[in-house]
Amino acid sequence: MPAAAVHALVADDDPMLLALLEAFLQTRGYAVTACGDGLAALEQFERGGFNLLITDRNMPRMDGLALCRAVRARDAGRYVYCIMLTASDEEDTLVAAMEAGVDDFVLKPLRPAELGARLRAAERVLALEAGLAARNEELARAYAQLSRDLELARTLQLGQLPAPQSFDGLRFHGLFQTSSFVGGDVYDWFEPVPGWLAFHLADVSGHGVAAAMVAGNAMHLLRSAAEDVVRAAPEGQGPAALAAAIVAEANARFLRMNASDLYLTVAFGLVHIASRRGAVVRAGHPPPLLSAPGTAAFEPLGEGDVPLGMLPDIRWTAVEFALPPGARLALYSDGITECLDPAGEPFGEQRLRDLLAAHARSTPQQACQAVGEALRDWRGGTFDDDVTLAVLAAG
Incomplete structure (x- = not known):
């Protein structure tokens, strides 16, 4: 997927890390919206247009798990790839995140090379999803045309x-x-x-x-x-x-x-x-x-x-x-x-x-x-x- 087609929503309560993430994503050509907590991020998400979510695990007002669950519960009209930032690699933490709808993880402290690799994986998934969505739209148009043709055929048959x-x-x-x-x-x-x-x-x-x-x-x-x-x-x-x-x-x-x-x-x-x-x-x-x-x-x-x-x-x-x-x-x-x-x-x-x-x-x-x-x-x-x-x- 072209980087320009990625609209990222970033949520982290650390202002310095949030600024670094925003700058890093912008250098990749992403459109970026940055928020200081999960609730603010959810409010932005509901305005639509996002296909990538990067969220911290622990935040005030709404943590990353609750944010991911809320995103998955909403129909965004497209797939939203979710990456969670966490300082813990314990099994319980990772399982809970995956059950909340997380696709991938980046361990803190952040390493640019690892984050870049995770983002490239996200781009591949989003590209596949976008291609599938485009084909589904083509099929929907073809089905609508076929339905119109069949309805006309039915009218003609009844007329005979x-x-x-x-x-x-x-x-x-x-x-x-x-x-x-x-x-x-x-x-x-x-x-x-x-x-x-x-x-x-x-x-x-x-x-x-x-x-x-x-x-x-x-x-x-x-x-x-x-x-x-x-x-x-x-x-x-x-x-x-x-x-x-x-x-x-x-x-x-x-x-x-x-x-x-x-x-x-x-x-x-x-x-x-x-x-x-x-x-x-x-x-x-x-x-x-x-x-x-x-x-x-x-x-x-x-x-x-x-x-x-x-x-x-x-x-x-x-x-x-x-x-x-x-x-x-x-x-x-x-x-x-x-x-x-x-x-x-x-x-x-x-x-x-x-x-x-x-x-x-x-x-x-x-x-x-x-x-x-x-x-x-x-x-x-x-x-x-x-x-x-x-x-x-x-x-």
Whole structure:
């Protein structure tokens, strides 16, 4: 550390020794403030700016041990290197001083060569501390910038999700809670062509920025695959064949564009709006839950299959269903069922089904809010995985 960067506070009740110390330190280029006792030194210290303290052991009003303890108890914003002047080299004296926060000792009577060596050691320590502080400031600035970028990314990701929407009496609402700034879950609902309603909930393996970027790409990929497949389909083709073809096309496109080792599970559904007949494909995803009119019970729908992005030329199976007025369909991520309480018990599928059944007559928005509140109460803290739910109510 350059000597000019050292601001020394010196405390000694011997005026002659105090003057000698002040002159010696100034010849080294230090800024020096001299005080005749510990209490006066502490008052000066509280004004700030010091990184070196040289104090006598025995002084009136406040001795050197009390002064060092007081300095260590205060946040100076930097490390303060403490040197104690003492006429005793007994073990008890040195141990007491070190426990008070002293870094080094100089025995009286003072020898300039020894004092100079001790000061050079202090400069090395202070230089290391200053370098560490500078790097910490750089890290703090970088972290602040990263936090701003991640907050913007979160805003952009939330902006990609569809707003609550109704398609000729088919009403959607979603719940989206990430485990960090951004998440690897995504949901969507849209009309690939007039008369057809497509929807999905996808969960990318992993968490954080990479998973969020893949999730955003997957969302647009599924949308474009649905639009292209439905437009090109022969007239009269049913929702099951179309849904399976859409997932297969999405998988082929995902394999072409995905440069990472991430994959995604998807629950994808397609409904013919006029007939309310639909089909759902489970690509490695938890089962959609279907509630028929007149009953509050939610039952799992479909068989599990291979996630997207793992293998080419996979043929997925679609399971058909109907959405007459009063029916409900819920898609969810495993972040809900695998959410652990403080004792380590998972929330579980049955608890989710019971909660949805209890809100079967509520709006989709109210059902999503109820699940979100129940999960926060269950977890009792931040989530370890992204929590996502989409509820479709047929009116």
